[in-house]
Amino acid sequence: MQLGFLVDLHLCMGCKGCEIACKVENEVPLSTWRLRVKYVDVGTFPETKRTFTPLRCNHCENAPCERICPVSALHYIENGIVNIDKERCIGCAGCVMACPYGAIYIDPETQTADKCTYCAHRIASSMMPACVVACPVEANIFGDLDDPASNISMYIQDHRDVQVRKPEKGTNPHHFYVGAGQVNLNPLASQRIEGYNLFNKITTLPLGGHHE
């Protein structure tokens, strides 16, 4: 079994329901995200449109984070998920430096690396990941890539524009996008205008939430 994820960007409407469901399910601390939705505006007014791209761990078949982790805190489980053992992590941030997708962060509470696990704890109980359940338009499709009859396999067979992020990195991601363009998947294909991003100058509160 090789579990994988597919997001149909034709369907995604940027509601961020997946983002919030993930934070609630996994108790992701303030100022950090396992899953986040990037907005990119394309075109010149009045000919403009907004695209939404949910970004999470790609659970690569050839995961750089697993390779660089000195203590096997990041490891594969038999269903293909790249899981993390936070009790073992020493917080060297090697995985943060290795992940080409910016999917790993240091949890400010545990001081260890953390990332999307495809809700491995829910999978173990035969439940779907929290973000899949929360999506109101069923843009998130999750399942077994090895099973040709699974929803995700059939979706991949039925669509020609299936892409992964940064294929040139050779990581072989198990996370796919349908309906994506350069601006969605390539961080360098869109501008980041200083002062116009909502989270540009984010204030990170220390634990306890009080400014010093």
Place this chain on the structure above:
Amino acid sequence: MIHESLAATHAVVTLDVALPDVFWGWFVTMNMWAKSIGTGLIFMLFLLLRKNSSEMTGLRTSTLIVSFIMMNIFLLFTLADLHQPFRMWHIFFYPHWTSAITVGAWMATVFVGLEFLMIILGFQKKTESFDKLLFWVTLLAIPVTLYTAGIMAEASARELWQMSTESVQMILAATLSGSAAMILLGGSKLSDETKQFFGAILGLSALLAFIIYMSEYIFGGMKSEEVTAILAHVKGNGEYSTMFWIGQWVAYILPMLLVALSRVSKSNSLLSLAAILAIVGLWVVKHVWLVIPQLLPLS
């Protein structure tokens, strides 16, 4: 390429969640800098043994002690950079051997242990055993100084850190700072001829390192748009431009000129100044190259 697509689409990121940009900061710079001096001194001590063993007297133990201190600074900053430093022992009890971090931690530990043994031999005046062990410690110093390049290569999100160039830069950093430290440590114990020998190593290391940096600076961007974007931070009036050029001048260009002048004028003070500049400049050079690839947005 990227500018054309921007003009075509007018694509602007209007909402993204900023993940902290610089994870490996100056602690890691200190780590690389101190390790370069620590291993470099071992290389130079070995060369001194081969070139003129009579000048080893009075330098065996003192050089080893300085190298040992620098290696412990390296270990201290490695430890301090961890978010869970008290779990460091996990590297030894749950080692994951595909990681250059694990391999490096083991090698550095053995290296420091052997250095400690050599210091004891030095104090006991067992010079023969000391010199025999020096050969094996010098051999071990090569992978110890190289493994950081392996870590940087495994950090595959950072396109600028290429194994082929970084590994050469790591060795050159060791020979540059090692020869510089040996010139300063040697003082009157080294003959003028030997000092000029170490001066030549210093000058050549600076030249080669400078050539590699300039090659990456000028031609690196032709290989990947990520490298182009990263180098934009050091080109023109971009962020880190001043720091980059201060590093190149202080670590490489000025020491090269001063080494050349010292050979012409037979001046030891010029050579010492070159050595001090090389050691200080190396920190700046390493820091710029460490930080700038971390500024690239990955999402």
